[in-house]
Amino acid sequence: MTVTLADVAARAQVSPATVSRVLNGNYPVAASTRERVLKAVDELDYVLNGPASALAAATSDLVGILVNDIADPFFGIMASAIQSEIGGPGGRAGGERLAVVCNTGGSPERELTYLTLLQRQRAAAVVLTGGAVEDAPHAEAVAVKLRKLADAGTRVVLCGRPQVPGTQAVTLAFDNRGGAQRLTDHLLTLGHRRLGYIAGPEERTTTRHRLEGHRAALAAAGVADDPAWTVHGRYDRQSGYDATLELLRRDPTLTAVVAANDSVALGACAALRESGLSIPRDVSVAGFDDLPFSVDAVPALTTVRLPLAEAGARAGRIAMGREERPPGGIAAVRGELVVRGSTGVPKG
Structure with a gap:
Protein backbone atom coordinates (compact mmCIF):
# COMPACT_ATOMS: atom_id res chain seq x y z
CA MET A 1 0.00 0.00 0.00
CA THR A 2 1.37 3.40 -1.04
CA VAL A 3 1.97 5.86 1.79
CA THR A 4 0.62 9.31 0.97
CA LEU A 5 1.31 12.79 2.23
CA ALA A 6 -2.11 12.66 3.90
CA ASP A 7 -1.02 9.56 5.83
CA VAL A 8 2.02 11.41 7.15
CA ALA A 9 -0.16 14.37 8.12
CA ALA A 10 -2.54 12.11 10.03
CA ARG A 11 0.32 10.41 11.88
CA ALA A 12 1.88 13.76 12.81
CA GLN A 13 -1.51 15.31 13.63
CA VAL A 14 -0.93 18.27 11.32
CA SER A 15 -2.36 19.41 8.01
CA PRO A 16 -1.02 18.07 4.68
CA ALA A 17 0.08 21.64 3.92
CA THR A 18 2.28 21.64 7.02
CA VAL A 19 3.87 18.35 5.95
CA SER A 20 4.58 19.84 2.54
CA ARG A 21 6.16 22.93 4.13
CA VAL A 22 8.43 20.82 6.30
CA LEU A 23 9.55 18.57 3.44
CA ASN A 24 10.07 21.38 0.97
CA GLY A 25 11.64 23.76 3.48
CA ASN A 26 9.93 26.75 1.86
CA TYR A 27 8.03 28.08 4.88
CA PRO A 28 8.95 28.53 8.57
CA VAL A 29 7.59 25.76 10.80
CA ALA A 30 7.93 25.45 14.59
CA ALA A 31 10.80 23.15 15.60
CA SER A 32 8.54 20.83 17.59
CA THR A 33 6.17 20.50 14.64
CA ARG A 34 9.06 19.83 12.26
CA GLU A 35 10.38 17.09 14.55
CA ARG A 36 6.92 15.49 14.70
CA VAL A 37 6.50 15.53 10.93
CA LEU A 38 9.97 14.08 10.30
CA LYS A 39 9.31 11.36 12.85
CA ALA A 40 6.09 10.45 11.02
CA VAL A 41 7.91 10.47 7.67
CA ASP A 42 10.46 8.07 9.10
CA GLU A 43 7.95 5.78 10.79
CA LEU A 44 5.86 5.48 7.64
CA ASP A 45 8.91 5.20 5.37
CA TYR A 46 7.38 7.92 3.22
CA VAL A 47 10.62 8.79 1.44
CA LEU A 48 11.18 5.29 0.12
CA ASN A 49 7.62 4.33 -0.77
CA GLY A 50 5.32 5.12 -3.65
CA PRO A 51 6.35 7.73 -6.25
CA ALA A 52 9.23 8.92 -4.08
CA SER A 53 11.08 5.61 -4.44
CA ALA A 54 12.25 6.32 -7.96
CA LEU A 55 13.70 9.65 -6.85
CA ALA A 56 15.25 8.15 -3.72
CA ALA A 57 17.24 5.71 -5.83
CA ALA A 58 19.18 8.58 -7.39
CA THR A 59 21.65 10.56 -5.30
CA SER A 60 22.27 14.29 -5.34
CA ASP A 61 25.51 16.27 -5.05
CA LEU A 62 24.95 16.71 -1.31
CA VAL A 63 27.25 15.20 1.34
CA GLY A 64 26.25 15.34 5.00
CA ILE A 65 28.85 15.46 7.79
CA LEU A 66 27.41 14.90 11.27
CA VAL A 67 29.35 16.28 14.25
CA ASN A 68 28.52 16.63 17.95
CA ASP A 69 30.02 20.11 18.34
CA ILE A 70 31.61 22.01 15.47
CA ALA A 71 33.22 24.41 17.97
CA ASP A 72 35.22 21.50 19.41
CA PRO A 73 38.54 21.20 17.51
CA PHE A 74 38.19 17.40 17.59
CA PHE A 75 35.18 17.63 15.28
CA GLY A 76 36.29 20.73 13.40
CA ILE A 77 39.53 19.06 12.28
CA MET A 78 37.73 15.96 11.02
CA ALA A 79 34.96 17.94 9.29
CA SER A 80 37.52 20.12 7.52
CA ALA A 81 39.50 17.09 6.33
CA ILE A 82 36.37 15.31 5.13
CA GLN A 83 35.25 18.37 3.22
CA SER A 84 38.68 18.73 1.60
CA GLU A 85 38.15 15.36 -0.11
CA ILE A 86 34.68 16.14 -1.42
CA GLY A 87 34.72 16.89 -5.15
CA GLY A 88 37.53 16.09 -7.53
CA PRO A 89 37.67 13.21 -10.03
CA GLY A 90 34.53 11.19 -10.43
CA GLY A 91 32.11 13.77 -9.08
CA ARG A 92 29.21 15.27 -10.95
CA ALA A 93 29.10 18.81 -12.33
CA GLY A 94 32.86 19.04 -12.74
CA GLY A 95 33.58 17.05 -9.59
CA GLU A 96 32.04 19.46 -7.08
CA ARG A 97 29.90 18.33 -4.17
CA LEU A 98 28.11 20.39 -1.55
CA ALA A 99 29.20 19.50 1.98
CA VAL A 100 26.73 20.27 4.76
CA VAL A 101 28.00 20.10 8.34
CA CYS A 102 25.16 19.05 10.66
CA ASN A 103 25.82 20.06 14.27
CA THR A 104 23.80 17.75 16.55
CA GLY A 105 24.88 19.32 19.84
CA GLY A 106 25.15 15.75 21.13
CA SER A 107 21.38 15.30 20.86
CA PRO A 108 20.27 11.81 19.76
CA GLU A 109 17.01 13.31 18.47
CA ARG A 110 18.82 15.83 16.28
CA GLU A 111 21.09 13.10 14.95
CA LEU A 112 18.08 11.09 13.77
CA THR A 113 16.44 14.21 12.35
CA TYR A 114 19.52 15.06 10.26
CA LEU A 115 19.72 11.51 8.95
CA THR A 116 16.07 11.73 7.91
CA LEU A 117 16.65 15.07 6.16
CA LEU A 118 19.73 13.74 4.35
CA GLN A 119 17.75 10.71 3.26
CA ARG A 120 15.02 13.04 1.99
CA GLN A 121 17.63 15.03 0.03
CA ARG A 122 19.06 11.80 -1.45
CA ALA A 123 22.55 12.62 -0.18
CA ALA A 124 25.42 11.12 -2.15
CA ALA A 125 27.22 10.32 1.10
CA VAL A 126 26.89 10.72 4.85
CA VAL A 127 29.81 10.72 7.30
CA LEU A 128 29.10 10.38 11.02
CA THR A 129 31.93 11.43 13.33
CA GLY A 130 32.74 10.89 17.00
CA GLY A 131 31.32 8.57 19.63
CA ALA A 132 27.81 7.16 19.67
CA VAL A 133 25.15 7.33 22.36
CA GLU A 134 24.89 4.08 24.32
CA ASP A 135 21.15 3.61 24.22
CA ALA A 136 19.71 0.45 22.64
CA PRO A 137 16.57 2.01 21.10
CA HIS A 138 18.58 4.90 19.67
CA ALA A 139 21.26 2.56 18.33
CA GLU A 140 18.60 0.50 16.55
CA ALA A 141 16.98 3.66 15.15
CA VAL A 142 20.35 4.78 13.77
CA ALA A 143 20.94 1.34 12.25
CA VAL A 144 17.56 1.52 10.51
CA LYS A 145 18.42 4.98 9.13
CA LEU A 146 21.79 3.80 7.84
CA ARG A 147 20.23 0.81 6.10
CA LYS A 148 17.67 3.07 4.42
CA LEU A 149 20.39 5.46 3.27
CA ALA A 150 22.45 2.60 1.83
CA ASP A 151 19.40 1.12 0.11
CA ALA A 152 18.87 4.50 -1.58
CA GLY A 153 22.45 4.54 -2.92
CA THR A 154 24.04 6.74 -0.25
CA ARG A 155 27.55 5.84 0.90
CA VAL A 156 27.81 5.87 4.70
CA VAL A 157 31.09 6.19 6.61
CA LEU A 158 31.60 6.21 10.38
CA CYS A 159 34.73 8.13 11.40
CA GLY A 160 35.87 7.69 15.00
CA ARG A 161 32.64 5.90 15.75
CA PRO A 162 31.97 2.22 16.60
CA GLN A 163 30.75 -0.15 13.93
CA VAL A 164 26.98 -0.45 13.47
CA PRO A 165 26.20 -4.15 12.93
CA GLY A 166 23.78 -5.09 10.17
CA THR A 167 24.61 -2.06 8.00
CA GLN A 168 26.86 -1.44 5.01
CA ALA A 169 28.56 1.52 6.68
CA VAL A 170 32.35 1.67 6.48
CA THR A 171 33.88 2.14 9.93
CA LEU A 172 37.13 3.91 10.80
CA ALA A 173 37.24 3.13 14.53
CA PHE A 174 39.59 4.99 16.87
CA ASP A 175 41.49 2.73 19.27
CA LEU A 306 44.78 10.63 17.18
CA PRO A 307 45.33 11.23 13.44
CA LEU A 308 42.10 13.23 13.14
CA ALA A 309 42.92 14.97 9.86
CA GLU A 310 44.21 11.78 8.23
CA ALA A 311 41.19 9.77 9.37
CA GLY A 312 38.81 12.49 8.19
CA ALA A 313 40.48 12.69 4.79
CA ARG A 314 40.29 8.92 4.40
CA ALA A 315 36.61 8.98 5.37
CA GLY A 316 36.03 11.63 2.71
CA ARG A 317 37.77 9.59 0.02
CA ILE A 318 35.79 6.46 0.89
CA ALA A 319 32.56 8.47 0.94
CA MET A 320 33.33 9.73 -2.56
CA GLY A 321 34.28 6.27 -3.83
CA ARG A 322 37.90 7.29 -4.43
CA GLU A 323 39.33 4.78 -1.95
CA GLU A 324 38.43 1.13 -1.51
CA ARG A 325 36.55 -0.07 1.54
CA PRO A 326 38.86 -1.63 4.14
CA PRO A 327 38.64 -5.43 4.50
CA GLY A 328 35.43 -6.34 6.25
CA GLY A 329 34.32 -2.70 6.07
CA ILE A 330 36.21 -1.73 9.25
CA ALA A 331 39.67 -0.34 9.99
CA ALA A 332 41.21 0.51 13.37
CA VAL A 333 42.84 3.91 13.75
CA ARG A 334 45.61 3.69 16.35
CA GLY A 335 46.59 6.52 18.69
CA GLU A 336 50.20 7.43 19.51
CA LEU A 337 51.44 8.28 23.02
CA VAL A 338 53.10 11.73 23.02
CA VAL A 339 55.10 12.46 26.18
CA ARG A 340 55.63 16.12 27.03
CA GLY A 341 56.30 18.25 30.09
CA SER A 342 53.00 17.85 31.94
CA THR A 343 53.91 14.42 33.33
CA GLY A 344 56.79 13.46 35.60
CA VAL A 345 57.71 11.26 38.54
CA PRO A 346 55.61 11.79 41.68
CA LYS A 347 57.10 13.58 44.68
CA GLY A 348 58.51 11.56 47.52
Whole structure:
Protein backbone atom coordinates (compact mmCIF):
# COMPACT_ATOMS: atom_id res chain seq x y z
CA MET A 1 0.00 0.00 0.00
CA THR A 2 1.37 3.40 -1.04
CA VAL A 3 1.97 5.86 1.79
CA THR A 4 0.62 9.31 0.97
CA LEU A 5 1.31 12.79 2.23
CA ALA A 6 -2.11 12.66 3.90
CA ASP A 7 -1.02 9.56 5.83
CA VAL A 8 2.02 11.41 7.15
CA ALA A 9 -0.16 14.37 8.12
CA ALA A 10 -2.54 12.11 10.03
CA ARG A 11 0.32 10.41 11.88
CA ALA A 12 1.88 13.76 12.81
CA GLN A 13 -1.51 15.31 13.63
CA VAL A 14 -0.93 18.27 11.32
CA SER A 15 -2.36 19.41 8.01
CA PRO A 16 -1.02 18.07 4.68
CA ALA A 17 0.08 21.64 3.92
CA THR A 18 2.28 21.64 7.02
CA VAL A 19 3.87 18.35 5.95
CA SER A 20 4.58 19.84 2.54
CA ARG A 21 6.16 22.93 4.13
CA VAL A 22 8.43 20.82 6.30
CA LEU A 23 9.55 18.57 3.44
CA ASN A 24 10.07 21.38 0.97
CA GLY A 25 11.64 23.76 3.48
CA ASN A 26 9.93 26.75 1.86
CA TYR A 27 8.03 28.08 4.88
CA PRO A 28 8.95 28.53 8.57
CA VAL A 29 7.59 25.76 10.80
CA ALA A 30 7.93 25.45 14.59
CA ALA A 31 10.80 23.15 15.60
CA SER A 32 8.54 20.83 17.59
CA THR A 33 6.17 20.50 14.64
CA ARG A 34 9.06 19.83 12.26
CA GLU A 35 10.38 17.09 14.55
CA ARG A 36 6.92 15.49 14.70
CA VAL A 37 6.50 15.53 10.93
CA LEU A 38 9.97 14.08 10.30
CA LYS A 39 9.31 11.36 12.85
CA ALA A 40 6.09 10.45 11.02
CA VAL A 41 7.91 10.47 7.67
CA ASP A 42 10.46 8.07 9.10
CA GLU A 43 7.95 5.78 10.79
CA LEU A 44 5.86 5.48 7.64
CA ASP A 45 8.91 5.20 5.37
CA TYR A 46 7.38 7.92 3.22
CA VAL A 47 10.62 8.79 1.44
CA LEU A 48 11.18 5.29 0.12
CA ASN A 49 7.62 4.33 -0.77
CA GLY A 50 5.32 5.12 -3.65
CA PRO A 51 6.35 7.73 -6.25
CA ALA A 52 9.23 8.92 -4.08
CA SER A 53 11.08 5.61 -4.44
CA ALA A 54 12.25 6.32 -7.96
CA LEU A 55 13.70 9.65 -6.85
CA ALA A 56 15.25 8.15 -3.72
CA ALA A 57 17.24 5.71 -5.83
CA ALA A 58 19.18 8.58 -7.39
CA THR A 59 21.65 10.56 -5.30
CA SER A 60 22.27 14.29 -5.34
CA ASP A 61 25.51 16.27 -5.05
CA LEU A 62 24.95 16.71 -1.31
CA VAL A 63 27.25 15.20 1.34
CA GLY A 64 26.25 15.34 5.00
CA ILE A 65 28.85 15.46 7.79
CA LEU A 66 27.41 14.90 11.27
CA VAL A 67 29.35 16.28 14.25
CA ASN A 68 28.52 16.63 17.95
CA ASP A 69 30.02 20.11 18.34
CA ILE A 70 31.61 22.01 15.47
CA ALA A 71 33.22 24.41 17.97
CA ASP A 72 35.22 21.50 19.41
CA PRO A 73 38.54 21.20 17.51
CA PHE A 74 38.19 17.40 17.59
CA PHE A 75 35.18 17.63 15.28
CA GLY A 76 36.29 20.73 13.40
CA ILE A 77 39.53 19.06 12.28
CA MET A 78 37.73 15.96 11.02
CA ALA A 79 34.96 17.94 9.29
CA SER A 80 37.52 20.12 7.52
CA ALA A 81 39.50 17.09 6.33
CA ILE A 82 36.37 15.31 5.13
CA GLN A 83 35.25 18.37 3.22
CA SER A 84 38.68 18.73 1.60
CA GLU A 85 38.15 15.36 -0.11
CA ILE A 86 34.68 16.14 -1.42
CA GLY A 87 34.72 16.89 -5.15
CA GLY A 88 37.53 16.09 -7.53
CA PRO A 89 37.67 13.21 -10.03
CA GLY A 90 34.53 11.19 -10.43
CA GLY A 91 32.11 13.77 -9.08
CA ARG A 92 29.21 15.27 -10.95
CA ALA A 93 29.10 18.81 -12.33
CA GLY A 94 32.86 19.04 -12.74
CA GLY A 95 33.58 17.05 -9.59
CA GLU A 96 32.04 19.46 -7.08
CA ARG A 97 29.90 18.33 -4.17
CA LEU A 98 28.11 20.39 -1.55
CA ALA A 99 29.20 19.50 1.98
CA VAL A 100 26.73 20.27 4.76
CA VAL A 101 28.00 20.10 8.34
CA CYS A 102 25.16 19.05 10.66
CA ASN A 103 25.82 20.06 14.27
CA THR A 104 23.80 17.75 16.55
CA GLY A 105 24.88 19.32 19.84
CA GLY A 106 25.15 15.75 21.13
CA SER A 107 21.38 15.30 20.86
CA PRO A 108 20.27 11.81 19.76
CA GLU A 109 17.01 13.31 18.47
CA ARG A 110 18.82 15.83 16.28
CA GLU A 111 21.09 13.10 14.95
CA LEU A 112 18.08 11.09 13.77
CA THR A 113 16.44 14.21 12.35
CA TYR A 114 19.52 15.06 10.26
CA LEU A 115 19.72 11.51 8.95
CA THR A 116 16.07 11.73 7.91
CA LEU A 117 16.65 15.07 6.16
CA LEU A 118 19.73 13.74 4.35
CA GLN A 119 17.75 10.71 3.26
CA ARG A 120 15.02 13.04 1.99
CA GLN A 121 17.63 15.03 0.03
CA ARG A 122 19.06 11.80 -1.45
CA ALA A 123 22.55 12.62 -0.18
CA ALA A 124 25.42 11.12 -2.15
CA ALA A 125 27.22 10.32 1.10
CA VAL A 126 26.89 10.72 4.85
CA VAL A 127 29.81 10.72 7.30
CA LEU A 128 29.10 10.38 11.02
CA THR A 129 31.93 11.43 13.33
CA GLY A 130 32.74 10.89 17.00
CA GLY A 131 31.32 8.57 19.63
CA ALA A 132 27.81 7.16 19.67
CA VAL A 133 25.15 7.33 22.36
CA GLU A 134 24.89 4.08 24.32
CA ASP A 135 21.15 3.61 24.22
CA ALA A 136 19.71 0.45 22.64
CA PRO A 137 16.57 2.01 21.10
CA HIS A 138 18.58 4.90 19.67
CA ALA A 139 21.26 2.56 18.33
CA GLU A 140 18.60 0.50 16.55
CA ALA A 141 16.98 3.66 15.15
CA VAL A 142 20.35 4.78 13.77
CA ALA A 143 20.94 1.34 12.25
CA VAL A 144 17.56 1.52 10.51
CA LYS A 145 18.42 4.98 9.13
CA LEU A 146 21.79 3.80 7.84
CA ARG A 147 20.23 0.81 6.10
CA LYS A 148 17.67 3.07 4.42
CA LEU A 149 20.39 5.46 3.27
CA ALA A 150 22.45 2.60 1.83
CA ASP A 151 19.40 1.12 0.11
CA ALA A 152 18.87 4.50 -1.58
CA GLY A 153 22.45 4.54 -2.92
CA THR A 154 24.04 6.74 -0.25
CA ARG A 155 27.55 5.84 0.90
CA VAL A 156 27.81 5.87 4.70
CA VAL A 157 31.09 6.19 6.61
CA LEU A 158 31.60 6.21 10.38
CA CYS A 159 34.73 8.13 11.40
CA GLY A 160 35.87 7.69 15.00
CA ARG A 161 32.64 5.90 15.75
CA PRO A 162 31.97 2.22 16.60
CA GLN A 163 30.75 -0.15 13.93
CA VAL A 164 26.98 -0.45 13.47
CA PRO A 165 26.20 -4.15 12.93
CA GLY A 166 23.78 -5.09 10.17
CA THR A 167 24.61 -2.06 8.00
CA GLN A 168 26.86 -1.44 5.01
CA ALA A 169 28.56 1.52 6.68
CA VAL A 170 32.35 1.67 6.48
CA THR A 171 33.88 2.14 9.93
CA LEU A 172 37.13 3.91 10.80
CA ALA A 173 37.24 3.13 14.53
CA PHE A 174 39.59 4.99 16.87
CA ASP A 175 41.49 2.73 19.27
CA ASN A 176 40.37 4.64 22.35
CA ARG A 177 40.89 1.69 24.69
CA GLY A 178 44.43 1.01 23.55
CA GLY A 179 45.42 4.68 23.59
CA ALA A 180 44.04 5.18 27.08
CA GLN A 181 45.80 2.08 28.35
CA ARG A 182 49.16 3.24 26.99
CA LEU A 183 48.63 6.68 28.54
CA THR A 184 47.92 5.29 32.01
CA ASP A 185 50.77 2.77 31.62
CA HIS A 186 53.07 5.76 31.09
CA LEU A 187 51.99 7.32 34.38
CA LEU A 188 52.25 4.02 36.23
CA THR A 189 55.76 3.50 34.88
CA LEU A 190 56.71 6.91 36.30
CA GLY A 191 55.60 5.66 39.69
CA HIS A 192 52.10 7.09 40.09
CA ARG A 193 49.65 5.00 42.10
CA ARG A 194 46.97 7.55 43.02
CA LEU A 195 45.47 8.69 39.72
CA GLY A 196 42.32 10.76 39.34
CA TYR A 197 40.35 10.27 36.13
CA ILE A 198 38.06 12.85 34.52
CA ALA A 199 35.73 10.95 32.21
CA GLY A 200 33.36 12.30 29.56
CA PRO A 201 29.55 11.90 29.50
CA GLU A 202 28.55 8.45 30.75
CA GLU A 203 26.28 7.73 27.76
CA ARG A 204 29.04 8.07 25.13
CA THR A 205 30.95 5.12 23.66
CA THR A 206 34.17 7.16 23.59
CA THR A 207 33.87 7.74 27.33
CA ARG A 208 33.40 4.06 28.10
CA HIS A 209 36.22 2.88 25.85
CA ARG A 210 38.77 5.34 27.22
CA LEU A 211 37.78 4.59 30.80
CA GLU A 212 38.05 0.85 30.10
CA GLY A 213 41.59 1.35 28.79
CA HIS A 214 42.55 3.35 31.87
CA ARG A 215 41.15 0.70 34.21
CA ALA A 216 42.79 -2.12 32.26
CA ALA A 217 46.18 -0.46 32.83
CA LEU A 218 45.48 -0.10 36.55
CA ALA A 219 44.39 -3.73 36.82
CA ALA A 220 47.47 -5.00 34.96
CA ALA A 221 49.68 -3.08 37.39
CA GLY A 222 47.76 -4.32 40.43
CA VAL A 223 46.61 -0.80 41.35
CA ALA A 224 43.21 -0.49 43.00
CA ASP A 225 40.64 1.66 41.20
CA ASP A 226 38.98 3.74 43.89
CA PRO A 227 35.52 4.87 42.64
CA ALA A 228 36.15 8.25 44.27
CA TRP A 229 38.98 8.84 41.79
CA THR A 230 36.64 9.04 38.77
CA VAL A 231 34.42 12.01 37.94
CA HIS A 232 32.24 12.33 34.82
CA GLY A 233 31.61 15.56 32.95
CA ARG A 234 31.40 17.13 29.50
CA TYR A 235 34.26 17.16 27.01
CA ASP A 236 35.16 20.80 27.70
CA ARG A 237 37.53 22.95 29.73
CA GLN A 238 34.99 23.99 32.37
CA SER A 239 34.19 20.38 33.16
CA GLY A 240 37.89 19.66 33.56
CA TYR A 241 38.23 22.59 35.95
CA ASP A 242 35.20 21.62 38.06
CA ALA A 243 36.04 17.91 38.09
CA THR A 244 39.61 18.55 39.24
CA LEU A 245 38.44 20.61 42.19
CA GLU A 246 36.07 17.77 43.07
CA LEU A 247 38.86 15.20 42.81
CA LEU A 248 41.09 17.29 45.09
CA ARG A 249 38.25 17.60 47.56
CA ARG A 250 37.78 13.84 47.57
CA ASP A 251 41.49 12.99 47.78
CA PRO A 252 44.12 15.75 48.12
CA THR A 253 46.90 13.13 47.86
CA LEU A 254 46.35 12.35 44.15
CA THR A 255 49.60 12.61 42.20
CA ALA A 256 48.18 12.52 38.66
CA VAL A 257 45.04 13.51 36.76
CA VAL A 258 44.10 11.75 33.53
CA ALA A 259 41.63 13.78 31.47
CA ALA A 260 39.04 12.57 28.94
CA ASN A 261 40.49 14.87 26.28
CA ASP A 262 42.88 17.80 25.90
CA SER A 263 40.25 20.48 26.50
CA VAL A 264 39.36 18.81 29.80
CA ALA A 265 43.08 18.59 30.63
CA LEU A 266 43.47 22.36 30.18
CA GLY A 267 40.70 22.92 32.71
CA ALA A 268 42.42 20.48 35.07
CA CYS A 269 45.69 22.41 34.77
CA ALA A 270 43.94 25.69 35.59
CA ALA A 271 42.27 24.21 38.68
CA LEU A 272 45.55 22.74 39.92
CA ARG A 273 47.42 26.04 39.49
CA GLU A 274 44.69 27.97 41.28
CA SER A 275 44.92 25.43 44.09
CA GLY A 276 48.61 26.25 44.51
CA LEU A 277 49.88 23.03 42.90
CA SER A 278 52.66 22.82 40.35
CA ILE A 279 52.50 20.69 37.17
CA PRO A 280 54.10 18.13 37.05
CA ARG A 281 56.06 18.56 40.32
CA ASP A 282 52.97 18.18 42.52
CA VAL A 283 50.46 16.63 40.10
CA SER A 284 50.99 15.25 36.60
CA VAL A 285 48.30 15.87 33.97
CA ALA A 286 47.58 13.91 30.78
CA GLY A 287 45.03 14.45 28.03
CA PHE A 288 43.83 12.69 24.88
CA ASP A 289 43.55 13.57 21.14
CA ASP A 290 46.60 15.89 20.77
CA LEU A 291 44.58 18.90 19.66
CA PRO A 292 46.62 21.78 18.16
CA PHE A 293 46.84 23.79 21.40
CA SER A 294 48.29 20.88 23.41
CA VAL A 295 51.89 21.53 22.46
CA ASP A 296 51.53 25.23 23.38
CA ALA A 297 50.13 24.60 26.86
CA VAL A 298 52.47 25.40 29.77
CA PRO A 299 53.80 22.87 30.41
CA ALA A 300 53.15 21.14 27.07
CA LEU A 301 50.57 18.40 27.45
CA THR A 302 51.30 14.69 27.50
CA THR A 303 48.52 13.12 25.45
CA VAL A 304 47.49 10.47 22.93
CA ARG A 305 47.68 11.71 19.36
CA LEU A 306 44.78 10.63 17.18
CA PRO A 307 45.33 11.23 13.44
CA LEU A 308 42.10 13.23 13.14
CA ALA A 309 42.92 14.97 9.86
CA GLU A 310 44.21 11.78 8.23
CA ALA A 311 41.19 9.77 9.37
CA GLY A 312 38.81 12.49 8.19
CA ALA A 313 40.48 12.69 4.79
CA ARG A 314 40.29 8.92 4.40
CA ALA A 315 36.61 8.98 5.37
CA GLY A 316 36.03 11.63 2.71
CA ARG A 317 37.77 9.59 0.02
CA ILE A 318 35.79 6.46 0.89
CA ALA A 319 32.56 8.47 0.94
CA MET A 320 33.33 9.73 -2.56
CA GLY A 321 34.28 6.27 -3.83
CA ARG A 322 37.90 7.29 -4.43
CA GLU A 323 39.33 4.78 -1.95
CA GLU A 324 38.43 1.13 -1.51
CA ARG A 325 36.55 -0.07 1.54
CA PRO A 326 38.86 -1.63 4.14
CA PRO A 327 38.64 -5.43 4.50
CA GLY A 328 35.43 -6.34 6.25
CA GLY A 329 34.32 -2.70 6.07
CA ILE A 330 36.21 -1.73 9.25
CA ALA A 331 39.67 -0.34 9.99
CA ALA A 332 41.21 0.51 13.37
CA VAL A 333 42.84 3.91 13.75
CA ARG A 334 45.61 3.69 16.35
CA GLY A 335 46.59 6.52 18.69
CA GLU A 336 50.20 7.43 19.51
CA LEU A 337 51.44 8.28 23.02
CA VAL A 338 53.10 11.73 23.02
CA VAL A 339 55.10 12.46 26.18
CA ARG A 340 55.63 16.12 27.03
CA GLY A 341 56.30 18.25 30.09
CA SER A 342 53.00 17.85 31.94
CA THR A 343 53.91 14.42 33.33
CA GLY A 344 56.79 13.46 35.60
CA VAL A 345 57.71 11.26 38.54
CA PRO A 346 55.61 11.79 41.68
CA LYS A 347 57.10 13.58 44.68
CA GLY A 348 58.51 11.56 47.52
